[in-house]
Amino acid sequence: MTTAGQGLPSQGLHSQVLDTLGLAITAGDYPRGSVLRTDEIAQRFDVSRTVVREVVRVLESMHLVESRRRVGVTVRAIEEWNVYDPRVIRWRLAGSDRPRQLRSLTVLRSAVEPVAAGLAARNATPEQCAELTECALGMVATSRGQRLGEYLQHDIAFHRVILNASGNEMFARLGDVVAEILTGRTRHQVMFDDPDPAAVTLHVQVAEAVREGDAVRAEEVTREIAVGALAELDVLAPDPAR
Amino acid sequence: MTTAGQGLPSQGLHSQVLDTLGLAITAGDYPRGSVLRTDEIAQRFDVSRTVVREVVRVLESMHLVESRRRVGVTVRAIEEWNVYDPRVIRWRLAGSDRPRQLRSLTVLRSAVEPVAAGLAARNATPEQCAELTECALGMVATSRGQRLGEYLQHDIAFHRVILNASGNEMFARLGDVVAEILTGRTRHQVMFDDPDPAAVTLHVQVAEAVREGDAVRAEEVTREIAVGALAELDVLAPDPAR
DNA sequence: GAGACCTAAACGTCATACTTTTTATTGCGG
DNA sequence: CCGCAATAAAAAGTATGACGTTTAGGTCTC
Incomplete structure (x- = not known):
């Protein structure tokens, strides 16, 4: 029997950055239309761009953000989020x-x-x-x-x-x-x-x-x-x- | 009005590999417990490991697979899949x-x-x-x-x-x-x-x-x-x- | 002022080297 | 023969640097 909800561990750089960013976005820290740059994120968390890119890809798959060339990673409107994603649910339940x-x-x-x-x-x-x-x-x-x-x-x-x-x-x-x-x-x-x-x-x-x-x-x-x-x-x- | 379902384009290497792999997994081509190696995938699709890793991370976020060191990327049981993910739904509707x-x-x-x-x-x-x-x-x-x-x-x-x-x-x-x-x-x-x-x-x-x-x-x-x-x-x- | 052109910014992709974790094997001692 | 510990190797995780590709936005010309 699955006793624990999926994915609490947060082991590994990837998970840490993902959790922090996901929580921040779902909490509304970056309002719709906000633009993030991968380089900035990498610097802020002191990780390589490799890690950041993977994080962004996952956030993108949750439809929390959209990544476009020359513009950056923009936060999508809440109406577009995959609100059934267990992690999105957890983030939102943990936030404001x-x-x-x-x-x-x-x-x-x-x-x-x-x-x-x-x-x-x-x-x-x-x-x-x-x-x-x-x-x-x-x-x-x-x-x-x-x-x-x-x-x-x-x-x-x-x-x-x-x-x-x-x-x-x-x-x-x-x-x-x-x-x-x-x-x-x-x-x-x-x-x-x-x-x-x-x-x-x-x-x-x-x-x-x-x-x-x-x-x-x-x-x-x-x-x-x-x-x-x-x-x-x-x-x-x-x-x-x- | 959102007329189109999300994410049909499949533009970019990432999306192509993701779509192919996701479709194959949800179709049951790789039964539960199957093990994939990133290097193999990279070779098979003739893309860099970077791309494969990002794809795997997304599949992992859908709970279709689990990636562990020294063992590889293993396909999870269908009971664990994030069946509400729009892309998973599309894949399953398109497959067997x-x-x-x-x-x-x-x-x-x-x-x-x-x-x-x-x-x-x-x-x-x-x-x-x-x-x-x-x-x-x-x-x-x-x-x-x-x-x-x-x-x-x-x-x-x-x-x-x-x-x-x-x-x-x-x-x-x-x-x-x-x-x-x-x-x-x-x-x-x-x-x-x-x-x-x-x-x-x-x-x-x-x-x-x-x-x-x-x-x-x-x-x-x-x-x-x-x-x-x-x-x-x-x-x-x-x-x-x- | 409108349209074509050009530049640079940011992501996308690739290649490589190195680190870390984990499994499996080997070998020693009991 | 069995069990435990040391070890080696396999595969993912991370970092770095280079180059390609798209595209927003400025510039130049007419």
């Missing part, structure tokens, strides 16, 4: 864009997870059903008594299993995103309170529905969970008029 | 993985678009409403008489407006995906028949609902469109047991 990014991702999640749960009810293997039940039980067991850390782990595992069991690779790849959202929520929001008992119950019901192959109910109940997540978001970070 | 990819994307679309339509009903600007109506009218006008090409353009524009009007950047970025799906459908399936009149009506109704700010109805009707798309898929490419 975090609230907006969190909202976008939660809305995406609220759209995807119910459908994924419905598919999971049809496609889940017995092993996945067992794992799901185990996760739900774990959530129940840790839902009281300031055990938020453990609860979070079960919660993440639960949603991962659902997404994987859907049998859709696009859904499955959102596991890390959901994990990130849930982690962020626990860390920033209700660090002290125990989780909402109603939410716990809903998760148990989803596990039941999937086990019984009741796709409609699985989808319906998951949609309720999603509604809760959205409501939570509105409390935490009120919609900035858009 | 097309049916599977098309199914995944259609399912994703069927989950996202209804929610996007609901949001669009709340957030769409008057201009977007007008554009939407225009698209729907265009679809009606070209729905009879073997004008599939024109119809397709209106159809694509319609869905793009919906996704953009949702106000969610993650949804908006799926515009190219939807365009690709619709294009592929027209090209491969019913090149001769006129589009289903029922589908046309549904689109008109969505435009109406959005214009009236009726989020529930917009979502509902869009969900019917999605159901149609999924059904269509089952006819064209029967579910391979998963």
